[in-house]
Amino acid sequence: MDSNSSQVAPVDDSQIQISIQSATQDDSQTETRHMNPQLYKAAAGCKTNDEVSDILKRFHDLGDKLTPMENTVLHIAAQFGEQERVQLILEQPSGSSLLQRINKLGETPVHLAAREGHLNVVQALIDAETERVEFLRMKNHEGDTALHEAVRYHHPKVVRLLIEKDTEFTYGPNDKGNTPLYMAAERGFDDLVNIILDNRRSSPDHRGLMGRTALHAAVISKHPEMVQKILEWKRGLIKEVDDHGWSPLHCAAYLGYTSIARQLLDKSETESQVIYYRTKDESKKTALHIAASRGHKGVAKLLASYYPDCCEQVDDKGNNAIHLFMSQRRHFLKLFCARWFRARGLLNGKNKMGQTPLHLLADFQMDHGTDFIMSQKVDKMALNEQNLTATDIISSAKDSLGRQDSILRKLKSVKARAGPLGWQWALKAINENKGVNRSEDKGGVRESEDKGDVSRSKDKGEDSGGRDFIKAMKKKGENHLLVVTLIATITFAAGFTLPGGYKDDDGMAILSKKTAFKIFVVADTTALVLSMAAVCVYFFMALNNRKEVLHDFLNWGFNLTMYAIAAMMIAFMMGLYTVLPDSAWLVVFLCAICGCFFIFFSYILRKFYSSWKVMIKSSFWLRKFKLFVIKRQQLPLMRRGNGLF
Template identity: 35%
Template sequence: MDQPSTSSDNESGEATQLEIEKDRAIAAKAESSQEVEAQDECLTGMDLPAYRAATTGNIDFLVLHGEHLSQILTPTKNTVLHIYIACAKRSRTSSKNTASINTVTRILDMCPGLLLQANERGDTTLHVAAKHGHDHIVEHLIKLARARQEEACCQLLIRTVNHDGDTALHEAVRFNHLTVVEILTRADPEALYSANDAGETPLYMAAQRGYNSLVSEILETCTNPSYEGPDGRTALHASVIYNDRDLTSKLLDYFTGDKALTKAVDKQGWTPLHFAAFFGHSLIVKHLLRADESAAYVRDKDDKKTALHIAVSKGHLDVMKELISHCPDCCELVDKRHQNVLHYAIENKRFEIQDFVQKDPWLSNVLLNGKDDNQNTPFHQLAASFYKFGHVSRAGSEIIDSSKDFISDARVDKMAFNKEHLTALDMIQANHSFSRLEKKYVQRLSSKVNSGRPGYHTVNDEIKGNKDKEIKIERKEATNQIVKELKQSHLIAATLIATVTFTAGMTMPGGYQSQKGRDQGFAVLTKNANFRVFILTNLIAMTLSSLAVFIHILVLLTAKQYTPFVQIRWVLHLTVWALIFMMVAFYNGTAAVLRDSLVATIAISIMSNMLVLVIMPFALFLNISTLNSTDAFYMFLVNIRVPTVFRFCMFHLRCAKNKIRSP
């Protein structure tokens, strides 16, 4: 008897559950349809008559909708008041301003909720008025908010932020509307204008854009202005970066004693003083140090560099003097590699700073023999800097000449060892890019003072001499292997070019005169300009390639007596230039026999000149990159090749132009 009763209860429970789920589905469907209708309603936008009435301020039309004005929206939820304020024209005449104020008043009388109603971006009517600089409308909106006998309403209107975190003051500052800024700041001087989503406060925006009058107004009116900006920077960072001394002075005077401003660091750990040192703004450096000298001891986040490190690396001696005059002991600070500022001066070849350090007794005492993590002194840094040049011979001499006072300074410890147990002189002697004369010159300068007992360098030189011989043997073997590979490839290329040009010279484009007479046996196209260029360039290519083959034979005969690299370099130049002239000869020979083809003539002219312009820099680079004191003749060739090839290109273009004009 109990089992049927239980089954009926289960069936009734299941029916109830089904009804509940059905009701939920119906409710969800209804809610979804309402959302779709709302979206459709929003997407339909504002009617054209209503939009035109909003832009012109046609009160007669707007009165017809009266209480429903808050529902007349654009797709982005702009109201008729948003549209009217955005479209209103700025005017200096009081009559037009009065008319626009009356229109705003009439609209708000019909629908008071429009005062605080925001669009899709969160902009209120005050945002729009501030953005467009309608100071009279801004002032009137604030009066209307206060007329509601609620001070909170006025503050709410002024302090409301949109979806980007901007207040009306942000918009006024962004577009440099001074009068609007005055109205807003004086209406609510105690407002805390925090940073927007981009990290910008109104004060930072004004400083970053150079709106000094806006900065002055904000500082004079607001009781607690915020100076923060994006990435940890402040308004003082912005004024320093743009070298605005007046603005920097205003900020420092207003925030006197605020060490948080002068020592504020961005995400890189740079203070305003770091930026002033980087750009070399010495007068701003003076202002910053007068306000807070402790900023000179702040080190950045990654490299632990002070402003003095940065000034020295950029070669700003005047900034360095300013820093030292206010904080003499800031020179003792080192970076994360334990390098002092003299390391930086030598690394960046700031020799004027190096001289200044040597002349200053305190700086020379602290910096001359300072060691970094690898126990390298500035003298080691000087020796290491020679390795940074592709051809150290000339660059090294310049550094030696400008640093001879440093090398011969008795206060410099020439015997200091680094972690590799090398002195700076050891590093110079081990540099195989130096000539023997340059090494002896450095050794002679340093031997006059504390460079070790007599005989020390003699022993070292003997040991290094044996190592040098081993290195020279290894280099010679590697050189010989390279020469063998180059000789074979160059010989094949030069021989092919010589063969092709010889064949082209024997087989003239257009053939020979076959008719009996005075011109029998001569070339048919003798008077053709392209043909003449063909003969000239083909002859040059033949000569250069033949000379390259001859030098190959010369290398085989003299390789045991002379270093073959000079000859190989000549062969490379001759082969490249022979290739250039061979291709130009081919193009001109082809153009000579295509007299009636206008398109082909233009194409050939363009391609031949493009070839010269593309390969010419490569050929010149071969000369310049391998130039040394024994190759003075190369420079002569470089000097004559550029104008010669340019004149050749112009001549070739004139030939093509004349051919196009000929009937």
């Protein structure tokens, strides 16, 4: 056999590339339909009326002249708002046939004019079809009518015109499920909502996305006036729920809109069942449960004040509102000012896991739940399904937030003890540690295992975490010590370099009789005392390695430092005010600048503590005082605190 016949002929790569390029060029050079440039410019308003008339006469059938998006010359004139061009085009023999012509997106000229807000053009197009207004109801490929477009881009005059010309049409939803009324409410266009509701003979459709109504949208957009308008139009929308079972009241509870929730409740006298509606998801939450799970105390109190028995409902896991508030790790003292939340059945209610709110407080390590722990109505020895008390749970938890010891001290101060199985888990943990220690003596590597839910053996990682926590706390104390030392130095020096100087004869302060000078002396002394007290606190931090003591000392020193800064600022302001003339504009400027500092100071403290009551309750000495009172069983002194429960 010939050797040459057995060889495969090589393929020329250059020929393949040329053929591919040729095919691509053929595809890219396909003829594209387009409009004559002169005709396009004439419709867009770039020519005079005489020039436009001459250009239009050159084309016998304007319907054949299309852009790449298949827009006709009437589409172009309507889009650019050229009313005179629109009328000239409609006067042509083929012009009237363009009124209902659609482009590639299914849009008529009215769609484009309404979208751009060209009122005169919309009016001209409607006047050209006086006998039939059904073309206003035509939808594009997304199901939008001209009214949808006018509402979407907020053109009130166009919306009013379209509704007045076709008052009988209800304007249903587009392909996304949104009606014009829902779109206006969703976007917060209260003026459009008023126009749609006030200028219709038939009731407009109110549906929206995911089965929501216009009332849902008004609540979510937080427009009380719009909510009131829709409720006056159709009160029954209060009970309408979306595809997930959420009513407008559920939405208000989720977002924490207390004023809007009150509006809905005031109008729900005949629809009282709405507050008991449950969502269709797995959680089966009511509006109260949603407000509690989001930490909205105001909405929760409002709902309970209207329908107190709603507090008895639980979700699919058996959690009542108190359980859900605990899961938010938020300060909830205001909630218990309402008597409906102070019943022992709620405070000690158990979910499906047998956990009471106190169990969750311990599990989430909520250190600001002091009043709840101290309340006589709370069962401190309640057992969950695993026969564990709150003390067992907090004892077994990892102290990731540095609050474990503080919570344990509070629980012990009110006679809260470990459960019946707590000692068994502790003994088991001790035995496991002994076994681990033996293996380590034999040369093995020590390993810690998590055995059980109560007493977890502390391994090297946990010990290391504790050392890191102590080290970090002391580092913070050192940084704070630098700041407070600087404050003490400044205030000490200011005490001997008084503003105005001293008298030569007796060495007394020259301005000692001025009120501003006296305020300066008091503020400077206060700042010095507070800063020196903070210095002592930070010094003591260096001598202690207990996490709970370090945490309390740092909190104490921080508060002293902040108040020392405020006092130093007052001393500075009064010192300058003393030596400046009373009528000088500089005095006014000084007071304004210093006032801005105190506004900023208050804002920072409020952000840090989340509320002033939390700041007061988190104070070191106040918590110590409460524990002292409880320990000595001086109940009359705590009557005010227990009265909340």
